[in-house]
Amino acid sequence: MFKHAVAVAVTLLSVASSVKAHGYVQEVTLGSAKYTGYLPYQDPYYNPVPQRIIRKIPGNGPVEDLSLMDVQCNGWSAGGSSYDSAPAPIYGTVAAGSQVKLNWTTWPDSHKGPMITYMARAPSDITKWNPGKSAVWFKVHESGKNSAGKWAATDLLYASNHIYTFTIPPKLKAGQYIIRHEIIALHSAYSYPGAQVYPSCIQVQVTGSGTALPTSFVSFPGAYTGSTPGITYDVYTNTGTYPIPGPAVWTGGN
Numbered sequence: 001m002f003k004h005a006v007a008v009a010v011t012l013l014s015v016a017s018s019v020k021a022h023g024y025v026q027e028v029t030l031g032s033a034k035y036t037g038y039l040p041y042q043d044p045y046y047n048p049v050p051q052r053i054i055r056k057i058p059g060n061g062p063v064e065d066l067s068l069m070d071v072q073c074n075g076w077s078a079g080g081s082s083y084d085s086a087p088a089p090i091y092g093t094v095a096a097g098s099q100v101k102l103n104w105t106t107w108p109d110s111h112k113g114p115m116i117t118y119m120a121r122a123p124s125d126i127t128k129w130n131p132g133k134s135a136v137w138f139k140v141h142e143s144g145k146n147s148a149g150k151w152a153a154t155d156l157l158y159a160s161n162h163i164y165t166f167t168i169p170p171k172l173k174a175g176q177y178i179i180r181h182e183i184i185a186l187h188s189a190y191s192y193p194g195a196q197v198y199p200s201c202i203q204v205q206v207t208g209s210g211t212a213l214p215t216s217f218v219s220f221p222g223a224y225t226g227s228t229p230g231i232t233y234d235v236y237t238n239t240g241t242y243p244i245p246g247p248a249v250w251t252g253g254n
């Protein structure tokens with residue numbers, strides 16, 4: 001039984017990597033604690049299924065229809081709605097002001113684009129909370145194309161060993177949050193639909209004595225449409241500044 005499960009996983013893995021070599025977050029470091037990500041080609045085949053702090057994803061592929069719930073935490077509408085932001089059974093712990101490191105799997109160099117991170121404060125137990133279409137998300141970090149023309153999701157990611165780093169806002173009020181992190185790949189974004197969103201939702205308990213909370217929020221789906229600057233964008237001909245989609249980064253009462 002176990003052998004069979006592993007064989008299926010290995011087969012799926014090789015099919016997936018030959019057809020669609022995209023990616024996902026495979027490891028999360030909160031301060032100094034390391035957590036394995038949700039591994040879509042392995043975890044479902046184990047009994048019991050390993051408990052992760054990342055909400056489950058169907059695979060390494062993107063979301064292109066930005067009106068779907070899938071764009072929140074990476075879902076799979078074609079396979080039903082069971083993946084759509086289904087809570088994970090556990091969460092990690094991280095102090096406000098500390099660094100979060102997200103380790104991405106192999107990422108194709110054609111898939112240039114920004115890396116963006118949002119958070120949402122859970123009103124109750126995060127292992128049961130599904131934000132739906134409510135406006136609860138605020139942006140905490142973004143990285144697009146720098147002045148040297150280097151892209152976050154390819155150049156900078158490769159230069160840092162596939163590790164993306166951001167800091168939990170130092171004065172953020174303690175509590176449970178979903179960290180929604182994404183790469184938006186722009187290789188087909190010259191028309192809509194075309195931009196490919198690769199979201200991940202990580203459940204954390206933020207600790208600390210801060211009292212700051214943002215006052216404006218966006219929803220997913222909702223924050224991005226075909227007419228959002230940076231969603232429809234010709235990455236091959238635009239040599240200027242790249243407008244990173246979504247609201248301004250919340251400076252966290254700093």
Ligand SMILES: *[C@@H]1O[C@H](CO)[C@@H](O)[C@H](O)[C@H]1NC(C)=O
Pocket residue numbers: 026027103161163
């Ligand atoms: C990223 O995660 C993979 C899989 O766990 C691991 O092999 C690799 O060493 C990690 N990369 C870094 C830079 O820690």
